[in-house]
Structure formats: structure tokens, C-alpha cells
Amino acid sequence: MVAQIIDGKAFAAKVRGQVAQHVSALKAQHNQTPGLAVVLVGEDPASEVYVAAKHKATVETGMTSFEHKLPADVSEADLFALIDQLNADPDVHGILCQFPVPEHLSERRVVARIDPAKDVDGLSVVNAGLLASGEAGLVPCTPLGCLMLLRDQVGDLTGKDAVVVGRSNLFGKPMAQLLLRDNCTVTVAHSRSNDLPGICKRADILVAAVGRAQMVQGDWIKPGATVIDVGITRVPHPEKPGKSRLIGDVDFGPASEVAGAITPVPGGVGPMTIACLLANTLTAACRAHGLAEPQGLTA
Numbered sequence: 001m002v003a004q005i006i007d008g009k010a011f012a013a014k015v016r017g018q019v020a021q022h023v024s025a026l027k028a029q030h031n032q033t034p035g036l037a038v039v040l041v042g043e044d045p046a047s048e049v050y051v052a053a054k055h056k057a058t059v060e061t062g063m064t065s066f067e068h069k070l071p072a073d074v075s076e077a078d079l080f081a082l083i084d085q086l087n088a089d090p091d092v093h094g095i096l097c098q099f100p101v102p103e104h105l106s107e108r109r110v111v112a113r114i115d116p117a118k119d120v121d122g123l124s125v126v127n128a129g130l131l132a133s134g135e136a137g138l139v140p141c142t143p144l145g146c147l148m149l150l151r152d153q154v155g156d157l158t159g160k161d162a163v164v165v166g167r168s169n170l171f172g173k174p175m176a177q178l179l180l181r182d183n184c185t186v187t188v189a190h191s192r193s194n195d196l197p198g199i200c201k202r203a204d205i206l207v208a209a210v211g212r213a214q215m216v217q218g219d220w221i222k223p224g225a226t227v228i229d230v231g232i233t234r235v236p237h238p239e240k241p242g243k244s245r246l247i248g249d250v251d252f253g254p255a256s257e258v259a260g261a262i263t264p265v266p267g268g269v270g271p272m273t274i275a276c277l278l279a280n281t282l283t284a285a286c287r288a289h290g291l292a293e294p295q296g297l298t299a
């Protein structure tokens with residue numbers, strides 16, 4: 001079997017188009033413009049690239065983008081003062097602090113400082129709890145993006161055996177919750193799991209989010225399975241000196257001979273993360289103004 005390649009880049013463009021339509025209706029009918037504030041601490045080059053991409057996508061969908069760059073040695077108190085100011089700003093509907101943050105700061109404490117209603121990363125304990133309880137909150141962007149791709153590819157997920165490899169708060173746990181909500185039978189595997197190949201082989205839906213390049217082998221995959229590759233490892237480009245390329249957690253070549261459908265890296269899950277960040281900002285803005293939420297852009 002030769003797997004269908006899931007075009008995350010094209011799907012993300014579609015999602016961004018839907019967000020843009022909602023944004024323009026919100027402006028026309030309610031005179032409201034959703035706003036996203038991104039906070040970047042320090043000068044990590046990879047983070048600068050991501051933040052620039054988020055800014056561009058935010059502006060392109062008609063939303064307001066607020067960028068705040070703080071020095072790498074900023075105190076927690078100064079960072080919290082900025083977050084408090086953004087929490088109180090009615091023009092800001094979503095707040096994201098780009099990770100990783102420098103070592104003297106704590107990601108959990110930073111996330112906890114953000115108003116859960118503006119936590120468009122969906123990482124606060126409030127939003128994690130709402131997701132686990134099946135209530136409406138804000139869902140982390142990358143798992144939400146994977147869910148959208150899966151619903152589009154597979155249709156109804158009811159009864160599917162889903163395996164998520166990785167159990168981080170950022171991805172693995174919320175992904176498992178979303179699949180459970182869509183009636184999958186969910187297994188979460190991790191570094192202490194026994195017989196990872198055997199666990200993966202049972203999966204109708206296999207989601208890999210480990211961060212180990214090409215770990216998932218072709219013969220770990222059930223024939224016809226849908227494979228979602230979340231992992232991103234940046235390695236030096238083999239041909240272009242000074243450039244880098246991205247490698248996923250799945251050994252793509254062999255896997256694509258067994259799977260029914262598979263996401264590539266790049267061009268799979270990554271673009272969906274930014275599209276869902278915009279979708280979450282729109283959702284947060286609609287809720288802030290007591291308006292109906294956009295259909296199809298939330299979990």
C-alpha cells in the first residue's frame with residue numbers, strides 16, 4: 001500500500017481562511033477585532049522565527065498582533081507585570097508566551113499567570129481540567145490541529161484504536177483527551193512503556209510526539225493505519241551547509257509503504273499549530289464579547 005500524504009499545509013491554509021472570514025464578520029457586525037499578544041523572552045533564533053511566523057499569520061487573518069520582546073534576564077516580577085497588563089487589556093483576547101523560556105523562569109508559573117480565558121496555548125491547569133472534564137475551554141493548538149486533520153481524513157473516529165506516543169502536558173495528554181472525547185479507545189505510550197513496537201502495531205490511529213528522529217519504524221505500523229507525525233528534530237542539512245532541515249518521529253519512507261495515510265514533516269502538523277492558535281484567539285474573542293463561537297474551529 002502506498003499511503004496518502006496528508007497535506008497539513010493546505011488544510012492549515014483552509015482553516016486560516018475560515019478564521020479570516022469569521023474575523024471580518026466580527027468586525028463588520030460587531031466592530032470587534034480579535035487581538036493576539038505574543039511574549040518572547042530572550043533571543044533564541046528558532047523562537048524568533050516562530051514568533052515572526054505567528055505575527056504574519058495573525059495580521060493576514062485580519063486580527064491585531066501585539067509583540068512583546070523582553071531581555072533574556074528579565075525578572076519574573078517584570079514578566080508577570082507585563083502578563084497582568086495583557087490580562088487586563090480588553091483589546092487582547094489571546095496571550096502566548098513563547099517556549100522555551102530562560103532557565104531562571106518557570107513555564108508552569110508563567111502559564112498560571114495568564115488569564116485562562118486568554119490562554120490560547122490551552123496549557124493552564126484550568127484549561128487542562130476543562131478538557132479532561134469534557135467542558136468548553138481552550139484546547140492546546142497542536143493536539144487540536146491533529147484532531148482536525150484526523151476528523152477530515154478518517155471521518156467519525158468512534159471505536160478506533162488510537163495510540164499516542166508521548167505524554168507531555170503540551171501534547172500527549174491533551175491529544176489523548178481529545179481522542180477519548182471522539183470515542184477512540186486510547187493508549188498513551190511513553191519512555192517506560194514495554195513493547196512500543198507492539199503497542200503501535202495495534203493502532204488504527206498512531207500519533208507520534210516524542211522528539212526522536214525516525215524512531216517509529218515501518219514495521220511498527222498496522223497496514224492502512226492513519227499516522228500523525230508531530231515530532232520535529234532540526235538537523236544540519238545534508239547538502240546545504242549552514243542550513244537545517246526538519247525530521248519527524250516516523251521513518252517516513254518505509255512507513256508510507258504500510259500506512260493508509262500519513263503526515264509529512266515539514267508540511268504536516270506544524271502549519272496546523274499556527275492555524276489553531278488563530279482559531280483559539282478567535283474563539284476567545286467571541287467568548288469575551290458573548291458572541292456565538294465559530295463552528296468547526298473548536299474541539
Ligand SMILES: NC(=O)C1=CN([C@@H]2O[C@H](COP(=O)(O)OP(=O)(O)OC[C@H]3O[C@@H](n4cnc5c(N)ncnc54)[C@H](OP(=O)(O)O)[C@@H]3O)[C@@H](O)[C@H]2O)C=CC1
Nearest residue numbers: 142166167168171190191209210211230231232269270273
Ligand atoms: N508540530 C508542532 O507544532 C509541534 C511539535 N512538537 C514536537 O513534538 C515532539 C514532542 O514534544 P513534547 O511533547 O513537547 O516533548 P516532551 O519532551 O515534553 O515529551 C516527549 C515524550 O516522549 C516520550 N519519550 C521519550 N523517549 C521515548 C522513547 N524512547 N519511547 C517512547 N516514548 C518516549 C517521553 O516519555 P516520558 O514521559 O516517559 O519521559 C515524553 O512523554 C518534539 O519533537 C516537539 O518538537 C511539539 C509541539 C508542537
Ligand SMILES: Nc1nc(=O)c2c([nH]1)NC[C@@H]1CN(c3ccc(C(=O)N[C@@H](CCC(=O)O)C(=O)O)cc3)C=[N+]21
Nearest residue numbers: 096097098099100121141266267268269270271273274
Ligand atoms: N507557547 C508556545 N506555544 C507553542 O505552540 C510553541 C512554543 N511555545 N514553542 C515552540 C513550539 C513549536 N511550535 C511550532 C509551530 C509551528 C511549526 C511549523 O509551522 N512547522 C512547519 C515548518 C517550519 C520550519 O520550516 O521551520 C512544518 O512543520 O511544516 C512547528 C512548531 C509551536 N510551539
